Amino acid sequence: MQDKDAPGSICTLADEALYEVLRDTPLPGVALVGMLTTENLGIERLVRNVVASPRISWLLLCGTDSRG
Numbered sequence: 383m384q385d386k387d388a389p390g391s392i393c394t395l396a397d398e399a400l401y402e403v404l405r406d407t408p409l410p411g412v413a414l415v416g417m418l419t420t421e422n423l424g425i426e427r428l429v430r431n432v433v434a435s436p437r438i439s440w441l442l443l444c445g446t447d448s449r450g
Contacts, residue, residue: 384408384409384412384413384414385410385411385412385413386413386437387413387437388410388411388412388413388437389411389413389437389438389439389440390409390411390412390413390414390438390439390440390441390442391412391413391414391415391416391431391432391435391438391440391441391442392404392409392412392414392415392416392441392442392444393416393417393418393428393441393442393443393444393445394415394416394417394444394445395417395418395443395444395445395446395447395448396417396418396419396445396446396447396448397417397444397445397446398417400417400444400445400446401415401416401417401445413435413437413438414431414432414435414438416428416431417445418448421448428441
């Protein structure tokens with residue numbers, strides 16, 4: 383469970399294994415953990431979710447990117 387009021391977010395790009403580890407790990411300062419499921423829609427949804435939360439002030443991109 384992440385802290386909804388925290389200032390951070392993490393995107394594991396297309397790395398499902400990393401996402402599985404991080405989503406169930408308590409991460410202080412992190413409100414959102416997610417991954418991109420598609421290249422185009424994934425970026426759009428990522429930006430929409432981060433911008434929709436006024437508390438989010440940083441985004442960490444990590445993991446393996448999709449081939450495309």
